[in-house]
Amino acid sequence: MKKVLKMACIAILCLAATACGNGSNGGNGGNGAAGGTTRPSDAAAASAAPENTASANDKLIVYTNANSDGRGEWLIAEAGKAGFDIELVGAGGADLTNRLIAEKNNPTADVVYGLNNMLYENLKKENILARYVPKWAGEVEEGLSDPEGYYHALVKQAILLGYNPEAFTPETAPKDWTELYQNDAYKGKYEAPTLLGQMTPRLVVAGILTRYTDPSGDLGISEEGWNAVRQLYDNGVPAVEGEDFYANLASGKTPLGAVVSGTLAKKEDQYKVKAGIVSPEIGVPVIVEQAAIVNGTKKQATAERFVDWLGSAEVQGAFAAQFKAMPANKQAAEQADPAIKALYSTLKTQPLDWAFLADHIDQWVEKIELQIMK
Template sequence: MKKTWLLIVALVFSLVLTACGGNQDSSEGAAKGKDKSLVIYTNSGSDGRGDWLKEKAAEQGFKIEIVEAGGGDIRNKLIAEKANPIADVVYGLNEMNYIALKNEGVLEAFTPVWADEVEAGTSDPEGYYHSLVKQAILLIYNSDLYTEETAASDWPELWENKAFHGLYEVPTNLGGDTTRTVIAGILVRHQDPNGELGISAEGWEEIEKFFDNGTPATEGTPFYANLANGTTPFGQMFSSGIQQREEEYGVKAGIVSPEIGVPYVIEQVAIVKGTKKKEVAEEFINWFGSADVQAEWAKEFNSMPTNIEAAKSANPEVKALHESVTKQDMDWEFITENIDAWIEKITLEIQ
């Protein structure tokens, strides 16, 4: 009886060890199809993106959990969790966030199989993050109410011309990448090494006028609803978000193309350092960033891939939009060093 009991205990212990073996090297188990679950952080899961990605990834055997928040919030979360990471992969976000994450030691270097297929200079040269999508961060207007001639020609005209006062939406939540990029695009025009936080006094006056003369975003009411009904016929939007919202709200957006250009951001993908699913994360990124998948993503969500082959599949309207604007010169290293302090100053002193 005692021997029988010992045999049962040994058998149970053996089964437990077998089950736990995947935890000891979960990425190896995943690569063999035993566990392909991943936690993915992103700021790019809205408008059906997250659901689409879950479905398509499941077809490849992945089981992904998506955690979505604003780009700056995702970055802060990853840094806070650095000692005990929860996420395995991060995608979306823009350069200033990835530079910060790299500098904080949050990312794991890795070279995807498609790394040489994307536009030169769009990924991290040291391999910590790799480009997926280009986004133009735009000032748009309701084209039923304004024409190219009557609309504001650049952001400053909105507060310099009283005719536009109260007619553009200003953000109340400063955690999102689009908002932070708009603010950075205004402030870097007034870069001054002797100024407060690297910005001249004139620059801070401009950003104060920006907030003072606009209409604060209404909680629970999408910007496009107010764009369509004329409450705030001007405001910010990322390029891939326009076409779907035009169809949803029945309004055609006019695109402002300032002489100085518009901010361009490159959404990236990276592995979180310390993940226990490194091999699965690599497999996922190799799949997600491939030309075929990015071509599907481009068609579905009106994006402009950095993958040269996938970009050929971008929707014609998207190609035309990107051809209609020029890129603003942005010093992302400078912006990364200062963006948090800028946001803090705006939150405490200006908003």
């Protein structure tokens, strides 16, 4: 009797295991449970899985201040090859920041790239950015991206003081921005940073003002610092909206002014003039273009895939080779042009308190536009 009972129990257990196995296979494969009918939850999972793993890329609206000099056209073409349909909306970095804040409750953009960490700090404070850590984050030079994961470094850009080599030699050129307004030899020969809706002019001003920080001064700056900026504008030639400064440098109209390392090679080739570069003892402002996803986008999955693609070593390396840029991605930096590597090897980075700048730059611009630029 014991033997019979034992064999019966074994048979029952085998039947139960077989039933469970059939049910499991039916759920995973969407072929139905043991009873031969498909459960609603299994059907939903089966139909959702292909969509989640191979969903189509939505069209993305991408805000950027880094689309000039063919960079925007290049990115659109390369993104298209990778399966992305993007529309670039270009403007100055400060203008884009203000636009994103204005659109906070009804965002238009899905992704924003090209702005620097100072502007991204303002966007982060306003809850404009969605936290996302791309696949290539670990390949970026340490300390360049947001440690909290809201924005990530793409390209390093140095703001340089350049000069026409036919107008000045390394001996006669200024050695620092401060000499432009302190030495009469340069009066009326440099472009003053008047287009303060753009980031480059803002950083030129910030590079001067931050030498005169004073907690008791107006907007954190001593009177000596504000007097220096007044002289900067009084003795320079105002920039004109729509004019290419490098064209004026090459022609000799304004042979001194700000140039950006990332566009320098293209400008030199375009105008057949190789600018001389000033290397101030204090250093030069070096900003980092970053990429981020806009909080509230309805195309989060596509935006994440796009950012993963955009900052990858492959894409940034190709971009560096095409535009002679200096990538933040260490693997991509190996593909940078030897000339741009050599340039960065000679440059010293000016120490800047980015948090201080982020807190004060808009107030400085307002004061300059209302009280100094008349």
